[in-house]
Amino acid sequence: xxxxxxxxxxxxxxxxxxxxxxxxxxxxxxxxxxxxxxxxxxxxxxxxxxxxxxxxxxxxxxxxxxxxxxxxxxxxxxxxxxxxxxxxxxxxxxxxxxxxxxxxxxxxxxxxxxxxxxxxxxxxxxxxxxxxxxxxxxxxxxxxxxxxxxxxxxxxxxxxxxxxxxxxxxxxxxxxxxxxxxxxxxxxxxxxxxxxxxxxxxxxxxxxxxxxxxxxxxxxxxxxxxxxxxxxxxxxxxxxxxxxxxxxxxxxxxxxxxxxxxxxxxxxxxxxxxxxxxxxxxxxxxxxxxxxxxxxxxxxxxxxxxxxxxxxxxxxxxxxxxxxxxxxxxxxxxxxxxxxxxxxxxxxxxxxxxxxxxxxxxxxxxxxxxxxxxxxxxxxxxxxxxxxxxxxxxxxxxxxxxxxxxxxxxxxx
Amino acid sequence: xxxxxxxxxxxxxxxxxxxxxxxxxxxxxxxxxxxxxxxxxxxxxxxxxxxxxxxxxxxxxxxxxxxxxxxxxxxxxxxxxxxxxxxxxxxxxx
Numbered sequence: 001x002x003x004x005x006x007x008x009x010x011x012x013x014x015x016x017x018x019x020x021x022x023x024x025x026x027x028x029x030x031x032x033x034x035x036x037x038x039x040x041x042x043x044x045x046x047x048x049x050x051x052x053x054x055x056x057x058x059x060x061x062x063x064x065x066x067x068x069x070x071x072x073x074x075x076x077x078x079x080x081x082x083x084x085x086x087x088x089x090x091x092x093x094x095x096x097x098x099x100x101x102x103x104x105x106x107x108x109x110x111x112x113x114x115x116x117x118x119x120x121x122x123x124x125x126x127x128x129x130x131x132x133x134x135x136x137x138x139x140x141x142x143x144x145x146x147x148x149x150x151x152x153x154x155x156x157x158x159x160x161x162x163x164x165x166x167x168x169x170x171x172x173x174x175x176x177x178x179x180x181x182x183x184x185x186x187x188x189x190x191x192x193x194x195x196x197x198x199x200x201x202x203x204x205x206x207x208x209x210x211x212x213x214x215x216x217x218x219x220x221x222x223x224x225x226x227x228x229x230x231x232x233x234x235x236x237x238x239x240x241x242x243x244x245x246x247x248x249x250x251x252x253x254x255x256x257x258x259x260x261x262x263x264x265x266x267x268x269x270x271x272x273x274x275x276x277x278x279x280x281x282x283x284x285x286x287x288x289x290x291x292x293x294x295x296x297x298x299x300x301x302x303x304x305x306x307x308x309x310x311x312x313x314x315x316x317x318x319x320x321x322x323x324x325x326x327x328x329x330x331x332x333x334x335x336x337x338x339x340x341x342x343x344x345x346x347x348x349x350x351x352x353x354x355x356x357x358x359x360x361x362x363x364x365x366x367x368x369x370x371x372x373x374x375x376x377x378x379x380x381x382x383x384x385x386x387x388x389x390x391x392x393x394x395x396x397x398x399x400x401x402x403x404x405x406x407x408x409x410x411x412x413x
Numbered sequence: 414x415x416x417x418x419x420x421x422x423x424x425x426x427x428x429x430x431x432x433x434x435x436x437x438x439x440x441x442x443x444x445x446x447x448x449x450x451x452x453x454x455x456x457x458x459x460x461x462x463x464x465x466x467x468x469x470x471x472x473x474x475x476x477x478x479x480x481x482x483x484x485x486x487x488x489x490x491x492x493x494x495x496x497x498x499x500x501x502x503x504x505x506x507x
Contacts, residue, residue: 239461250457252434253486298432301463302489306414308428341457398453 039063040072043233044188045373051195064204068185074335076292080176087391089140095371108187117176130171214353236336238359255305256295259332263287277316342402429474
């Protein structure tokens with residue numbers, strides 16, 4: 001059923017009790033052309049684009065928990081594309097272009113809000129970094145504005161530009177913003193199922209069957225399944241899945257935390273990030289402040305992080321915005337992020353034939369969801385990455401052609 | 414948050430320490446003779462196990478010495494800490 005004003009009015013006569021389920025829970029079939037492992041935004045999106053743009057008919061998405069219950073539902077929902085290097089700029093800007101039409105494409109409101117993102121600079125070095133990156137963004141056709149202290153103070157009420165962490169300026173991307181993360185998973189799931197994709201929840205992959213160097217099947221908690229092609233789109237368990245297929249990855253899995261405050265009236269109409277003092281914050285449509293910062297440095301699969309990291313994100317927040325100091329924090333949670341040496345994702349082929357991987361998005365995968373899914377669908381379909389995905393191959397760790405975004409991407413890792 | 418038993422100073426709070434990743438990675442003996450693939454493996458590829466992990470830590474705000482930690486990455490339980498140069502402990506199958 002299409003979501004429209006007509007159907008909204010029509011369903012109101014039956015007190016909204018007869019809406020169809022957005023997606024069903026089919027049984028696992030014995031055989032599929034393509035199986036996507038991982039039912040987050042990237043995995044569901046991959047299945048959607050495979051069905052829509054490449055006409056693949058027989059697809060399943062296997063999710064070990066519930067869809068969007070992993071890192072898709074655990075992030076701070078920030079979307080931007082102002083990356084330094086050409087390769088990253090192409091990938092993340094491809095995503096922003098798709099974000100702009102996503103709600104109408106999926107017929108599902110993902111609440112994409114281009115409210116603008118300010119990347120704060122606190123020192124002469126920071127100003128040089130944002131200036132370099134801003135000009136790099138211009139050259140790549142990404143909108144960027146380099147602001148001075150007065151402009152920042154004027155645009156962001158309540159910010160303390162002369163505190164312990166003086167704000168000298170900021171890099172503003174107006175096309176950046178936020179989206180409702182759950183809605184992204186739900187929207188892709190519903191749209192994919194409308195195209196015939198089977199979404200199998202509570203189905204964990206326990207083994208990968210390989211014959212003569214080619215993937216032929218998967219062992220899951222719901223039985224075994226024969227496959228022609230497999231796309232691994234995990235977060236937090238990339239190395240575990242790769243080990244099942246007999247290869248290893250240049251990845252460490254570490255905890256990353258976020259938290260939200262009690263809801264308050266509108267006070268912050270943009271996204272604020274700061275590399276140097278290590279905090280990022282935006283206000284959700286419910287009124288909660290959504291706050292995040294850096295990851296812990298040790299490997300863990302526990303989905304919880306250290307207390308001292310929370311203190312590290314709250315201290316600069318109240319210093320930058322003294323008005324927030326009396327807000328109570330409601331919830332904090334952790335997710336496990338797969339971090340690569342160069343902080344860029346791994347998209348492409350693996351040592352196993354017809355087994356493809358899209359992982360290693362580290363601390364910033366949500367923003368790339370539609371772009372990542374789109375280029376990975378093409379990679380799985382053609383068996384070769386396209387121009388946007390090609391620089392992010394696993395091979396780059398042998399050739400040395402790393403896409404080193406450690407200095408430019410988001411909060412320091 | 415962990416309480417870490419530094420082999421030199423005893424039990425201290427985690428905030429005094431820094432984790433430096435996987436331990437017991439030996440630099441290749443003949444760097445000029447190995448392939449790009451072997452170099453890549455040495456430099457970038459890591460075990461990243463879901464279970465027992467051997468890792469290097471430094472006691473930055475203490476004795477400033479390096480040591481190794483054997484830790485479970487699912488429960489975050491620290492099983493053992495030991496000095497650099499000591500043999501890798503054996504994982505028991507309990």
